[in-house]
Structure formats: C-alpha cells, structure tokens
Amino acid sequence: MNFFKRYARNYGALIGLAILFVVVVLAFAAPLIFPVSPWQSVGDPLLPPSEDPAFPFGTDMLGRDIAAGLAYGARVSLLIGVISTAVAVVIGVSIGALAGFYGGRVDDLLMRFTEFFQTIPAFAMAVVLVAIFNPTIVSITLAIAVVSWPPVARLVRGEFLSLRSREFVQAAVVIGQSGPRIMFTQILPNAISPIIVTASLMVATAILTESSLSFLGLGDRNMMSWGFMIGAARTMLREAWWMSVFPGVAILLTVLAINLIGEGLNDAMNPHLRGRKG
Amino acid sequence: MPALLTLCRQGKILKTLDFLFQRFVKAILVVLGVVILNFVLIHMAPGDPASVLAGEAGAGDAKFIAQLRAQFGLDQPLYWQLWTYLKGVLTGDLGYSYRNQVPVMTLILDRLPATLLLTGCAFVFSLVLGILLGVIAAYRRGSIADSVVMTSALVFYATPLFWIALMSVLVFSLHLDWLPPFDMESIGANYTGWARVADIAHHLVLPTVTLGLFFTAVYTRLTRASMLEVMALDFVKTARAKGVPKAQIIRRHVLRNAILPVFTFASMQAGQLVGGAVLTETVFAWPGIGRLMFDALLQRDYPVLLGVFLVTAAVVVLVNLITDLLYRFVDPRIEAAS
Numbered sequence: 001m002n003f004f005k006r007y008a009r010n011y012g013a014l015i016g017l018a019i020l021f022v023v024v025v026l027a028f029a030a031p032l033i034f035p036v037s038p039w040q041s042v043g044d045p046l047l048p049p050s051e052d053p054a055f056p057f058g059t060d061m062l063g064r065d066i067a068a069g070l071a072y073g074a075r076v077s078l079l080i081g082v083i084s085t086a087v088a089v090v091i092g093v094s095i096g097a098l099a100g101f102y103g104g105r106v107d108d109l110l111m112r113f114t115e116f117f118q119t120i121p122a123f124a125m126a127v128v129l130v131a132i133f134n135p136t137i138v139s140i141t142l143a144i145a146v147v148s149w150p151p152v153a154r155l156v157r158g159e160f161l162s163l164r165s166r167e168f169v170q171a172a173v174v175i176g177q178s179g180p181r182i183m184f185t186q187i188l189p190n191a192i193s194p195i196i197v198t199a200s201l202m203v204a205t206a207i208l209t210e211s212s213l214s215f216l217g218l219g220d221r222n223m224m225s226w227g228f229m230i231g232a233a234r235t236m237l238r239e240a241w242w243m244s245v246f247p248g249v250a251i252l253l254t255v256l257a258i259n260l261i262g263e264g265l266n267d268a269m270n271p272h273l274r275g276r277k278g
Numbered sequence: 279m280p281a282l283l284t285l286c287r288q289g290k291i292l293k294t295l296d297f298l299f300q301r302f303v304k305a306i307l308v309v310l311g312v313v314i315l316n317f318v319l320i321h322m323a324p325g326d327p328a329s330v331l332a333g334e335a336g337a338g339d340a341k342f343i344a345q346l347r348a349q350f351g352l353d354q355p356l357y358w359q360l361w362t363y364l365k366g367v368l369t370g371d372l373g374y375s376y377r378n379q380v381p382v383m384t385l386i387l388d389r390l391p392a393t394l395l396l397t398g399c400a401f402v403f404s405l406v407l408g409i410l411l412g413v414i415a416a417y418r419r420g421s422i423a424d425s426v427v428m429t430s431a432l433v434f435y436a437t438p439l440f441w442i443a444l445m446s447v448l449v450f451s452l453h454l455d456w457l458p459p460f461d462m463e464s465i466g467a468n469y470t471g472w473a474r475v476a477d478i479a480h481h482l483v484l485p486t487v488t489l490g491l492f493f494t495a496v497y498t499r500l501t502r503a504s505m506l507e508v509m510a511l512d513f514v515k516t517a518r519a520k521g522v523p524k525a526q527i528i529r530r531h532v533l534r535n536a537i538l539p540v541f542t543f544a545s546m547q548a549g550q551l552v553g554g555a556v557l558t559e560t561v562f563a564w565p566g567i568g569r570l571m572f573d574a575l576l577q578r579d580y581p582v583l584l585g586v587f588l589v590t591a592a593v594v595v596l597v598n599l600i601t602d603l604l605y606r607f608v609d610p611r612i613e614a615a616s
Binding site for chain 2: 121129215241256
C-alpha cells in the first residue's frame with residue numbers, strides 16, 4: 001500500500017488536512033478578503049456576532065473586525081509555527097547527528113548540553129528570552145526554536161547510533177566518503193520519516209507557545225495574532241464573550257488539525273508501528 | 279528502612295552513594311548552567327546591562343545606574359563580573375527589584391507556597407484522572423467510552439491553557455456563579471482555621487482543573503498506550519490462560535507494569551507544569567510566582583524575571599532529582615540496569 005492510501009485510511013488525519021487547508025487559505029487570502037488592516041476600527045464597538053451582516057464574528061471594544069483579526073492571526077500562527085520548527089529541526093538534527101555519528105566524548109558533551117535544555121522549564125525560558133530581546137517576530141521565532149529542539153536531537157541521535165553500524169554505512173566508510181557526506185547522504189535520508197512526524201507535531205506545540213506568549217503581551221506589536229486578541233479580550237469577558245471565544249476556537253482547531261495530521265503521517269510512514277498504537 | 283538494610287547486606291551501599299553523588303552533581307551543574315545563562319542574557323540584551331538590571335522605563339535614574347555599575351562591577355572584566363554574580367546567587371542574593379523596592383529573593387519566597395499548592399494539586403488531579411481514564415479506555419478498547427475519552431483527550435491536548443482558563447471563568451464564575459474567578463482567598467473575609475482552608479480550596483478548584491486538564495489529556499493518552507502495550511505481552515496471556523479474572527489481570531499485572539512510563543513522563547513534565555502555572559496564575563490572579571513573572575513582564579522588572587526563571591529551574595531540577603532517587607528504591611530493575 002502506498003503512502004497516500006495509508007494516510008487516507010486515517011479519517012482523523014483527513015479531517016485535520018481539511019481544517020488546515022482552510023486555515024492556510026485564510027492566511028494567504030487575508031489581505032484580499034480584508035483589505036483594511038485588522039488594527040483599524042471599521043464598525044461600531046462591541047457588536048455581537050451576526051448582528052451586523054458585515055461583521056459575522058462581531059467587533060471588539062475599538063470597533064475592529066474580529067473576522068479580520070482571525071484571518072491575519074492565522075498568518076502569524078502558521079508563520080511562526082513553521083519557521084520556528086524548521087530552525088529547531090536544523091539545530092536538533094545537527095546536534096543529534098554529530099552526537100550519534102561520532103559518539104564517545106562528542107556524544108557525551110552534546111547530550112549533556114541537550115539534557116540541560118530539556119530540563120529547564122521551556123515556557124519560562126521562552127518568556128525570559130522574548131522579554132529581554134524585545135518581542136519581534138524574529139525574537140519570538142528564535143525563542144520558540146531554542147526551547148523546542150532537544151527532542152529532535154535525541155531522536156536523531158538514536159537513529160544515527162543504530163544506523164551507523166549498518167552495512168551500507170560501513171561500505172561508505174570503506175570507499176572513503178567523508179564524515180559529513182556519510183551523515184547527509186547515507187544516514188539522514190534513512191532517518192527522515194520519524195523526523196518529519198516529530199516536526200509536524202512540533203508545529204502544533206509552537207503555535208500554542210506563540211499564542212501563550214502573545215496572550216501575555218509578548219507578541220509582535222505590528223502583527224495581529226490570536227493570542228493577542230484573547231489577551232485583549234480578558235477585561236471584556238463579561239461584556240463581549242465573542243472577543244475571546246472565536247480566537248480560542250481558531251487556535252484549538254488549527255492545533256488539533258496539525259496533531260491529527262502528525263498522527264496520520266506517523267501511521268503512514270511507520271506502518272510497522274501501527275499495531276503497537278492499537 | 280528494610281530497603282536500606284537489604285542494600286547494606288548486599289554490599290550495595292557504596293554503589294548507591296555513588297549514584298546519589300552523581301545525580302547530585304548533575305543537578306548542581308544544571309542550576310549552575312541556568313545561573314550562567316541568566317548572566318549571559320543580561321549581557322546579550324540590547325542596551326546597557328545596568329539599565330537592564332534597573333528595569334526600563336526610567337525605573338533606575340542615573341544615580342541607581344551608577345550604583346548598579348559599582349555593585350555588579352560592570353567596569354571589571356567579564357569573568358570577574360560572572361564570579362561576583364555567582365557569589366551573589368550562592369548566598370541567596372538574586373538581585374534587587376527596584377520596582378518593588380524589595381530583594382528579589384523575598385518576593386519569590388513570599389509567592390512560592392501559592393505556586394507549589396496550585397501545581398501540586400494540578401499534578402495530583404491530572405495524574406489520578408489521567409491514569410483512571412487511560413485505564414478505562416484501554417480496558418474498554420473500541421467502545422464508546424474509549425472514543426469519548428480519547429476524543430476529549432485529543433481536544434484538550436490542543437486547547438490553549440489560558441483560553442480554557444478564561445472560558446471556565448466565563449461559564450462557572452460569571453454565568454453560573456459557582457466558583458470565584460480571582461485570587462486565592464476572599465478579600466476582607468479574614469477567615470481563620472478550617473474556614474480559611476475551605477475558602478482557599480474553593481478558590482483553588484478552577485485554577486487546578488484548568489491547569490490540570492492539558493496534563494490529564496497527556497497522561498490519559500500515555501496510560502492507554504502503555505496499557506495496550508503491556509496487555510499484548512506473553513505473561514498477560516499466561517495469566518488469562520490460567521483463568522485469572524480480567525479485572526484482576528488489569529489491576530495486578532498490567533497496571534503495575536504500564537504505570538512506570540507514565541510516572542517517568544509525569545516527572546519530566548514538572549517544567550511544563552511551571553510554564554502552565556504562569557498562564558493560569560495570570561488569568562486567575564493567583565498570588566504565586568507565575569503571576570509575579572507576569573507582573574515583572576509588564577514592569578520590565580528583569581531581576582525579578584530572571585530570578586523567577588532561576589528558582590523555577592531549581593525547583594524542576596529538585597523534582598527530577600527526587601524522582602530519580604525514588605525510582606531507585608521503587609523499581610529494582612533500574613538498579614540492575616545501571
């Protein structure tokens with residue numbers, strides 16, 4: 001059975017893909033659907049949803065369109081989620097590959113380093129990093145990457161350790177290929193599927209972290225984000241439930257969709273593990 | 279004591295001491311690492327380290343800044359500054375909050391009990407409920423109960439904690455008026471004795487459940503997976519073949535083996551729990567170090583921010599250390615493996 005058939009057997013994964021597709025379209029089409037900036041007042045303040053057909057999700061206390069905020073927020077969430085994960089994967093793969101391939105002292109040193117980052121409270125560290133370097137999209141992305149790479153490093157190390165002694169790698173050593181070349185052209189391609197599965201789940205976690213940071217006021221002030229919208233809605237909880245409910249549902253659906261996709265990828269890429277999950 | 283006696287008898291006491299020593303050194307090294315990280319962050323931050331320490335937005339005037347320079351020896355070479363900083367931390371000096379006019383350590387020690395109470399309750403709540411639901415889901419695998427439990431776990435695993443907090447305030451405090459939405463105690467009530475305990479417990483319900491739900495979802499999924507894995511093993515088949523009742527197999531044979539990975543994972547979640555506490559305490563105005571961290575953020579009070587970071591890291595390291603030691607005594611297989 002090929003990859004797509006195996007993936008399609010998992011209904012949850014298909015639903016996840018459908019939801020994510022809508023979110024991605026929304027993110028890309030945001031400037032087309034809502035030409036006016038989401039920070040701009042466009043209507044009466046605190047309009048409940050569906051009272052004015054122009055604002056199906058209502059407006060906030062400054063008359064900003066909640067729907068526009070949701071669309072533009074999707075951009076920030078996806079952007080930070082994907083890029084911070086990419087950076088974390090690069091860091092994790094590099095460290096894990098070096099540790100697993102060379103072993104010995106290098107392995108010891110790099111794994112102690114990884115353990116250190118795995119022990120310290122990740123979210124608290126992200127908060128400190130973003131606060132000290134001021135919240136910009138770059139600092140937020142890097143802070144999330146810095147706190148999320150250790151699982152990748154451990155995973156890649158494990159894969160490299162077991163693949164290193166396999167015959168095809170020994171053959172590459174014998175014909176005189178260099179260390180880095182063996183790592184990238186022989187071992188890494190064979191370790192790619194668990195990395196992809198882990199990375200897809202990390203995107204979901206990164207989106208949750210980003211929304212938590214911007215909820216605390218550590219978001220990029222130039223970009224509308226879902227966490228910021230919920231943070232701003234805190235004081236209006238009694239008067240305007242819609243201000244906090246819709247962005248929360250948006251985060252929930254996006255993260256859920258990505259988690260479902262991750263599980264679907266896991267089933268499709270590691271079919272031998274299927275029985276274990278039950 | 280019997281465990282200790284057995285250890286002595288088998289001549290393993292030295293090995294255990296060696297193990298204790300190694301773990302202890304490791305814990306110290308991690309905390310030391312965080313101290314150095316804090317120091318590096320102060321120096322890497324944009325702008326003058328002195329103004330970082332004083333806090334932005336004019337908390338420190340020129341005189342304060344000059345005083346800070348002298349105090350931290352900011353005109354000295356870097357290694358000397360690090361040494362001064364380390365010496366301070368070792369003597370319990372985490373700096374001074376110019377915003378609050380109090381040493382950072384005092385602020386944190388004031389707030390720490392509230393956070394330990396909240397995270398402790400949330401930990402127990404999520405572990406008990408998570409294991410219970412996971413066992414039910416595994417025991418009735420494929421049933422409606424299993425689907426309901428696993429779908430809820432999937433949803434709560436994807437829900438931002440701070441949003442659950444706000445929604446529970448909206449429903450249970452503002453609409454239904456069942457539970458207090460803010461603070462740890464009723465203001466101005468001045469309860470004493472058991473009335474005070476009851477009052478705090480009443481305030482504790484929403485934050486505990488909110489903080490606990492995400493972790494409940496994690497433990498439920500983990501327990502179910504771990505149970506199913508053990509249920510497929512040969513010794514379970516043997517027990518079933520011997521005619522042991524299913525409930526007893528689950529309780530005596532499966533759960534005992536399946537629960538260890540859950541405990542291991544739970545102890546590794548201590549850091550996550552602290553992160554969750556920052557968000558929970560912020561929403562519920564819970565007077566712990568999470569809320570302190572949020573206030574420090576608003577006021578750009580960096581000494582407090584870094585102090586809270588260091589203390590939470592130290593608490594997490596301590597929790598991991600204690601778990602490691604407990605395991606050593608609880609699970610004989612670990613010793614055999616090491």
